[in-house]
Amino acid sequence: xxxxxxxxxxxxxxxxxxxxxxxxxxxxxxxxxxxxxxxxxxxxxxxxxxxxxxxxxxxxxxxxxxxxxxxxxxxxxxxxxxxxxxxxxxxxxxxxxxxxxxxxxxxxxxxxxxxxxxxxxxxxxxxxxxxxxxxxxxxxxxxxxxxxxxxxxxxxxxxxxxxxxxxxxxxxxxxxxxxxxxxxxxxxxxxxxxxxxxxxxxxxxxxxxxxxxxxxxxxxxxxxxxxxxxxxxxxxxxxxxxxxxxxxxxxxxxxxxxxxxxxxxxxxxxxxxxxxxxxxxxxxxxxxxxxxxx
Numbered sequence: 001x002x003x004x005x006x007x008x009x010x011x012x013x014x015x016x017x018x019x020x021x022x023x024x025x026x027x028x029x030x031x032x033x034x035x036x037x038x039x040x041x042x043x044x045x046x047x048x049x050x051x052x053x054x055x056x057x058x059x060x061x062x063x064x065x066x067x068x069x070x071x072x073x074x075x076x077x078x079x080x081x082x083x084x085x086x087x088x089x090x091x092x093x094x095x096x097x098x099x100x101x102x103x104x105x106x107x108x109x110x111x112x113x114x115x116x117x118x119x120x121x122x123x124x125x126x127x128x129x130x131x132x133x134x135x136x137x138x139x140x141x142x143x144x145x146x147x148x149x150x151x152x153x154x155x156x157x158x159x160x161x162x163x164x165x166x167x168x169x170x171x172x173x174x175x176x177x178x179x180x181x182x183x184x185x186x187x188x189x190x191x192x193x194x195x196x197x198x199x200x201x202x203x204x205x206x207x208x209x210x211x212x213x214x215x216x217x218x219x220x221x222x223x224x225x226x227x228x229x230x231x232x233x234x235x236x237x238x239x240x241x242x243x244x245x246x247x248x249x250x251x252x253x254x255x256x257x258x259x260x261x262x263x264x265x266x267x268x269x270x271x272x273x274x275x276x277x278x279x280x281x282x283x284x285x286x287x288x289x290x291x292x293x294x
Contacts, residue, residue: 015053015221016046023214030203037143037206040213044220045176053220054227056111056251057294059180061223062216063106064253066169066183070106070162071099073191081284084254088291102162106183109166113179119170123163134167135174142175146185147205151197161194172209188212226294230279239270249274254283254291 022040027033047053064080071078078086078099086100087107096104108122116135120128137152138145149171153164165186173181188208196204227250234246241261248255257267271292274280283291 015050015224016043016217018043018214018217022210030199030206033203033206033210034141034143037209037213038141040210040217041142041176044182044213044217045178047217047220048178048182050224052224052228054223054250054294055180057227057253058216058220058223059110059182060107060251060253061219062183062187063110064103066165066186067099067103067106069186069189070102070165073161073186073194074098074102084283084291085289088254088256088259089289105162105166109170109181110183111180114170114173114181119167122166126163131167135171138171138175142172143206143209144202145175146172146209147202150185150205151201154194155197164194165189168205182216184209184212184216187215223294226279230274230294233274233277233279236277237270237273239266241266242270245270249280249292249294252293254293256289256291 019039022036022043025032025036027036048055048058064083067083068078068080071083076099083099083103086096087103090096090100105122109119112118112121116128116132119131119135120126123131134149134152138148140148146168150164150168153160153167157164166181168185169181169183172184173179185205185208188211189204193201193204193208230246230249234243237243237246239245239262245260245262245267248260255271257271258264260267260270262270271280271282271290274292275282280292280294283293
């Protein structure tokens with residue numbers, strides 16, 4: 001006897017797979033490194049074009065990784081759990097702290113279509129004219145444009161690492177024709193790379209893009225599978241507002257029950273129900289002040 005596949009089930013084997021020669025190659029020559037970064041970006045571009053991939057959720061999770069990397073660059077101890085707490089458990093009137101502000105900047109950078117105005121919202125310390133100038137600095141291929149934007153910002157403001165990396169990813173997105181910023185550079189660069197300039201920085205950016213694009217594609221496939229499971233169990237949820245809650249889970253890396261459009265007790269019950277169904281995970285390991293995510 002055969003059974004029909006659930007309506008929202010997907011076969012992740014149908015999603016494009018990163019070629020093994022991209023993930024296994026260890027090139028040294030600049031031309032080979034640049035070729036691999038182009039191949040990795042092309043593959044990621046194909047993955048991002050698939051309807052099954054929850055793109056907003058992917059960008060939000062990549063924003064967390066970028067913020068974690070930036071915290072490391074500045075010598076701060078905060079990692080993903082602390083960054084999540086800093087934002088999602090924030091009470092009205094509280095300040096998120098320096099690491100939390102970094103995470104907020106990345107989240108704001110990815111949530112709206114890339115534009116000077118949207119980047120100004122993510123980086124209020126910069127003037128819109130300054131953002132436009134730095135974005136237009138780069139010429140040539142996408143990674144070259146991103147590296148030139150990064151170089152320009154860090155040359156003028158060596159300590160502005162977060163704005164520099166956000167604008168570099170924005171330049172990359174514009175060059176690739178992507179609607180939104182997809183954080184790639186921060187997670188792939190090392191702290192010492194940010195002191196490089198010219199061709200050395202370009203080479204570091206090519207390597208960073210290759211590594212991050214490979215990881216982003218893997219994450220996209222995993223999130224597509226998890227999102228399919230969540231959509232599949234959604235019809236079983238009878239709580240009023242459950243449909244809106246599911247949409248929030250499909251766009252945000254982490255969600256506090258208080259952020260859901262349900263009464264507090266109902267929201268907690270819904271989160272526990274989704275965990276029991278295997279559709280979401282509890283992310284903190286705590287008994288209180290819990291966060292949940294796909």
